[in-house]
Amino acid sequence: MADTGNGATLACGTSGFTAAYNEIDPGALKRGRLNASHLNTTPAQGEQYIPADLVDHDEVAIEWQYNPNQRPPIDMPPETITLTLPPPSGFSNGATLSGQGFFTEFKPPKLKNNEIMVATGKISWTQRPTMANAS
């Protein structure tokens, strides 16, 4: 089922920060691998791996049309952050990715003629976020 990201939002539950987002990149989930090869591993088997214990979630990267009256909570403690995806066809409510998060970066926009002011930022989860299905 093909769909676009139009309609996605990101809400901060304590600071209330929100913006006209151009882009929300949730980041990748990564799980390391441990080389489990040993002297009896055969060439036919090649290198052998087992999964690492823990999954790491990248920072969420966001880009928004800058509003100087809406300052991101770069110096606030972790809060509940909910990324809501647009609902797919046949569903009323979009899927969500949520958890405790905090801003790690805020880059104000460059100021140039004939260019919309765009700011960027990054959000880190305190631990692996939770995905909820569309309903």
Add this chain to the structure above:
Amino acid sequence: MEGLSLAPHPAVRMVHGNPVPVITDVQQVMLNGVRVAYCGCEPGRPVNFIRSFPQAFQDAIVKFVAEMVGEVSCANAPPSQDAVRRARATPRRSDERDDDNED
């Protein structure tokens, strides 16, 4: 406004086959089963709309949350397309000319 209700945050983890809420300080504001905003579970938290709604609707939601939960610190929503268009259409200072100084 009829049809308004509060619902727990959708984030749950399955523990031994039972859904356990993960987010306990933020809940959903639903209108006839459709999510329209998030709000806190205690007074002093914001209301975050998930899209731009008419001001009267936003005011009604904020009033509902204030009645059910307590004081709302602020209400935030993505800007409307009209607001974005108006901001872009506003003439910049460099466009204004002082005709008195022209020769």
